[in-house]
Amino acid sequence: MPAIVWPSSKVKDATAKDPSLQAKVGSFLNKLASDATSSGLHVEPIRNARDKRVRTARVTGFYRAVLFELNAGTEPVYVFHGIWPHDDAIKIAESVTVRINPANGTTEVTRIQDAIAQGADAVEQARREAQAKLDAAQREAAEIAREAARLQAANAQARQDAASAATSGSPVQPTAGAVQGGPATGAGAATGTGGTTALAPDATPKPLPDAVVVKGRDAAPTWPQGLSIEVLRDELGIDVRLAAAALAATRESQLLDLAATAEVPWQGEALLALATGSTIDDVRDDFQLRRPEHVAADSSDSELIEGLRTRAARSSFTWIENDEDLRRAIDGLTFAQWQVFLHPQQRALVDSRPNGPMRISGGAGTGKTVVAVHRTVELARRDAAAKQEPHILLTTYTRNLADDLRRQVAELDPSLEFTERVGQPGLMVSGLDKVARAILQRAGDAIADTATQVLGRRRTNVLTVTRKNLWDDALTLTGEDLPENLRSTDFLESEYELVVLPQRVTTLQQYLRIRRPGRGVALDRRKRAAVWNVIEKYRDRSAELGVASFAELLALAAAWLDAEAARGVPRPYRHVLVDEAQDLTPAHLQLLRALVEPGPDDLFLAEDSHQRIYGKKITLSHYGIQVRGRSRRLTRNYRTTRQNLDLAFEILERGKFEDLEGQAEQHHYVSPRSGPEPLLLHAKDHAAELDDAAALLNLWLDEDRAAGVDAPESIAVLVRDRYQRDNVVTGLAHRGVEVRPVDREAVGRGRPVVMTMHRAKGLEFRKVLLFDVSVEAIPRSLREQEYSEADHDDALLRERSLLYVAATRARDQLAISWSGQASPLLEGVHGAA
Numbered sequence: 001m002p003a004i005v006w007p008s009s010k011v012k013d014a015t016a017k018d019p020s021l022q023a024k025v026g027s028f029l030n031k032l033a034s035d036a037t038s039s040g041l042h043v044e045p046i047r048n049a050r051d052k053r054v055r056t057a058r059v060t061g062f063y064r065a066v067l068f069e070l071n072a073g074t075e076p077v078y079v080f081h082g083i084w085p086h087d088d089a090i091k092i093a094e095s096v097t098v099r100i101n102p103a104n105g106t107t108e109v110t111r112i113q114d115a116i117a118q119g120a121d122a123v124e125q126a127r128r129e130a131q132a133k134l135d136a137a138q139r140e141a142a143e144i145a146r147e148a149a150r151l152q153a154a155n156a157q158a159r160q161d162a163a164s165a166a167t168s169g170s171p172v173q174p175t176a177g178a179v180q181g182g183p184a185t186g187a188g189a190a191t192g193t194g195g196t197t198a199l200a201p202d203a204t205p206k207p208l209p210d211a212v213v214v215k216g217r218d219a220a221p222t223w224p225q226g227l228s229i230e231v232l233r234d235e236l237g238i239d240v241r242l243a244a245a246a247l248a249a250t251r252e253s254q255l256l257d258l259a260a261t262a263e264v265p266w267q268g269e270a271l272l273a274l275a276t277g278s279t280i281d282d283v284r285d286d287f288q289l290r291r292p293e294h295v296a297a298d299s300s301d302s303e304l305i306e307g308l309r310t311r312a313a314r315s316s317f318t319w320i321e322n323d324e325d326l327r328r329a330i331d332g333l334t335f336a337q338w339q340v341f342l343h344p345q346q347r348a349l350v351d352s353r354p355n356g357p358m359r360i361s362g363g364a365g366t367g368k369t370v371v372a373v374h375r376t377v378e379l380a381r382r383d384a385a386a387k388q389e390p391h392i393l394l395t396t397y398t399r400n401l402a403d404d405l406r407r408q409v410a411e412l413d414p415s416l417e418f419t420e421r422v423g424q425p426g427l428m429v430s431g432l433d434k435v436a437r438a439i440l441q442r443a444g445d446a447i448a449d450t451a452t453q454v455l456g457r458r459r460t461n462v463l464t465v466t467r468k469n470l471w472d473d474a475l476t477l478t479g480e481d482l483p484e485n486l487r488s489t490d491f492l493e494s495e496y497e498l499v500v501l502p503q504r505v506t507t508l509q510q511y512l513r514i515r516r517p518g519r520g521v522a523l524d525r526r527k528r529a530a531v532w533n534v535i536e537k538y539r540d541r542s543a544e545l546g547v548a549s550f551a552e553l554l555a556l557a558a559a560w561l562d563a564e565a566a567r568g569v570p571r572p573y574r575h576v577l578v579d580e581a582q583d584l585t586p587a588h589l590q591l592l593r594a595l596v597e598p599g600p601d602d603l604f605l606a607e608d609s610h611q612r613i614y615g616k617k618i619t620l621s622h623y624g625i626q627v628r629g630r631s632r633r634l635t636r637n638y639r640t641t642r643q644n645l646d647l648a649f650e651i652l653e654r655g656k657f658e659d660l661e662g663q664a665e666q667h668h669y670v671s672p673r674s675g676p677e678p679l680l681l682h683a684k685d686h687a688a689e690l691d692d693a694a695a696l697l698n699l700w701l702d703e704d705r706a707a708g709v710d711a712p713e714s715i716a717v718l719v720r721d722r723y724q725r726d727n728v729v730t731g732l733a734h735r736g737v738e739v740r741p742v743d744r745e746a747v748g749r750g751r752p753v754v755m756t757m758h759r760a761k762g763l764e765f766r767k768v769l770l771f772d773v774s775v776e777a778i779p780r781s782l783r784e785q786e787y788s789e790a791d792h793d794d795a796l797l798r799e800r801s802l803l804y805v806a807a808t809r810a811r812d813q814l815a816i817s818w819s820g821q822a823s824p825l826l827e828g829v830h831g832a833a
């Protein structure tokens with residue numbers, strides 16, 4: 001079949017204006033793919049076209065498609081441009097061109113006049129017109145936002161009609177205006193709902209009478225030194241008018257509007273990358289741009305086809321090349337955006353072939369999970385192409401998140417084989433605790449030698465995990481020699497899990513000698529001996545009871561695999577990929593290292609140190625994972641609006657974060673989505689705060705009803721702990737608002753949900769209220785924990801991260817409420833003081 005190259009964004013064509021047209025696109029595609037010459041499409045050249053490859057084709061009696069025909073093999077390649085009413089289509093066809101960008105070798109569809117007007121005069125003129133272009137971009141972005149909101153409402157209406165037809169048993173009539181593939185508003189909206197929704201500025205809710213609206217800071221963009229219009233044009237091939245306007249932008253929001261409306265989408269993304277820390281070379285690598293001297297002077301069809309495969313081109317075009325691609329396209333064109341159009345930075349990470357462990361970082365919503373999912377599928381395909389059985393593990397910190405990863409992988413590639421057994425061919429998606437347990441079960445009594453090496457006790461009964469805190473017992477039995485500041489279960493547990501277990505220390509002599517990097521508290525010989533006493537007691541007590549901790553389970557499994565490898569047994573996996581790696585413990589890291597043979601594509605870790613809410617601060621290299629030179633950062637947010645991000649940054653601002661390589665963490669990243677400003681609700685007491693919450697939820701539900709959006713479960717109230725969750729559910733019920741508490745189970749449909757901030761990790765919702773962000777609740781009281789100073793600071797940092805995680809769950813509207821005094825972690829959020 002001929003290949004069809006399909007663009008991501010056709011917002012400017014008639015399918016955006018007349019949504020009923022979408023239904024015709026499927027049959028058009030089918031005909032084009034089966035036999036373009038004899039299927040009534042009337043694919044015709046245009047007499048006065050400036051580009052001889054341009055064609056128009058019949059979609060309906062009224063509409064024609066504009067496309068390009070490239071011929072370099074037996075079958076043509078059609079590059080689809082858009083659909084317009086007949087006369088408009090002809091005019092557009094006369095003035096568009098598909099060409100190789102001479103500065104970088106990527107293929108673009110652009111207007112003839114834009115393609116040629118790039119010389120010195122053009123730079124001057126572009127400078128003069130920069131402000132006008134910025135203004136136009138702002139107007140256009142607002143128009144796109146309104147259009148998206150309208151489509152969203154039409155979709156919601158169509159869903160509602162379908163649902164009521166289903167209950168009444170009458171046949172469903174498609175609603176005029178219903179659009180497939182539109183922005184998702186779906187259930188609990190765990191990651192992967194797709195579609196970057198723009199919010200109409202007039203969708204800003206009427207705030208509650210006492211609500212404070214938080215204004216964002218909207219600072220000036222920060223560019224690499226020495227950047228100029230000429231550099232952008234000559235080094236990267238960016239259109240001079242776009243470049244001039246970008247450099248003239250005095251506010252980040254102007255740049256974001258410009259990027260969102262750029263004629264050639266990758267050029268807008270490249271500018272955003274430059275404004276968030278990428279260098280010209282980074283952009284060239286990530287977007288797969290060639291240097292001008294390596295670009296052929298003429299654009300032959302085969303070069304154009306090659307240029308459509310660069311990462312820059314593939315961020316805005318997808319290839320439909322086989323029946324499966326076509327089926328998915330025609331099944332309503334409902335690919336979620338994340339499945340098809342990766343950002344070039346994301347695609348580069350999916351495709352890369354590192355020679356050892358690699359790490360990606362990036363703020364909340366930058367698509368780290370999306371990259372992990374794509375890379376898993378890509379590695380499975382590569383193995384299949386090399387005729388190797390897949391041995392892949394995709395893992396993360398909690399079971400809920402693992403379930404979500406499995407769902408996303410299955411969606412992306414339904415043909416992939418899953419396995420539930422460690423070491424079996426296929427893809428295993430699982431938490432690491434389950435993997436460790438399976439390994440130890442298989443080892444059976446043979447684990448005794450390993451237990452001697454790791455725990456200093458020859459044990460075989462290591463599979464029962466205790467909930468009891470045995471550190472309390474050990475402290476009571478032998479803690480009297482410890483100085484006051486070390487007599488805390490948290491300190492001892494940290495010391496054990498960060499220092500003793502990973503270094504496989506089993507004697508006092510070893511403990512006296514080892515290094516304790518990053519522990520913060522110095523221990524002299526006498527103190528070490530006292531600590532060691534308690535550790536020995538703890539281990540005796542565990543052995544007596546026949547129990548182990550999770551960390552011990554993991555450490556034993558890692559040591560067992562190392563011992564097996566020394567005996568020549570292959571390690572279970574060829575590739576291991578980890579999401580949310582910032583929350584892992586040293587024992588997790590050691591197990592990861594032991595699960596996979598060192599080599600190319602072995603370990604892939606996605607992390608965001610700002611979102612570390614469970615684990616302690618750790619550095620990969622201390623546990624045998626060397627990622628130096630193989631770390632990359634994602635800087636483009638796909639989830640939340642820039643207004644919400646601004647507030648989230650204020651929460652981070654006063655914390656000091658380090659990434660998994662021990663380097664200061666950057667938190668600059670951007671979202672081209674715009675929406676309503678966050679709201680602050682300050683109540684005099686708890687009852688009044690519940691009144692506010694009930695009023696806000698009612699307001700949101702009313703707004704949704706008015707907009708035809710029927711997804712109450714995409715509204716969430718997030719709280720610090722389970723006690724507060726149940727309290728809010730009851731309090732709201734008393735006020736006539738029915739909400740659903742969510743614990744470990746999946747998010748149900750039909751009502752707004754209430755869950756802890758921890759549970760919300762990795763999920764997303766359209767509208768989010770953070771409830772009780774007061775001085776009493778956040779940070780949670782750390783007083784009774786008797787932390788060492790370093791551990792105390794780290795616990796506080798985790799509380800800050802938790803609030804950041806919670807705030808970044810909101811796709812569209814964020815609100816924060818408290819009674820009494822606001823949490824000190826909101827210091828810096830304008831209006832919360």
Ligand SMILES: Nc1ncnc2c1ncn2[C@@H]1O[C@H](COP(=O)(O)OP(=O)(O)OP(=O)(O)O)[C@@H](O)[C@H]1O
Nearest residue numbers: 191192194337338342364365366367368369370638
């Ligand atoms: N290239 C893309 N195109 C469209 N949507 C995308 C793209 N990449 C990510 N998204 C969407 O952005 C949202 C956030 O993505 P994802 O969950 O992968 O981010 P994350 O960095 O893992 O976030 P978090 O750290 O908060 O868990 C999801 O709705 C996802 O579908």
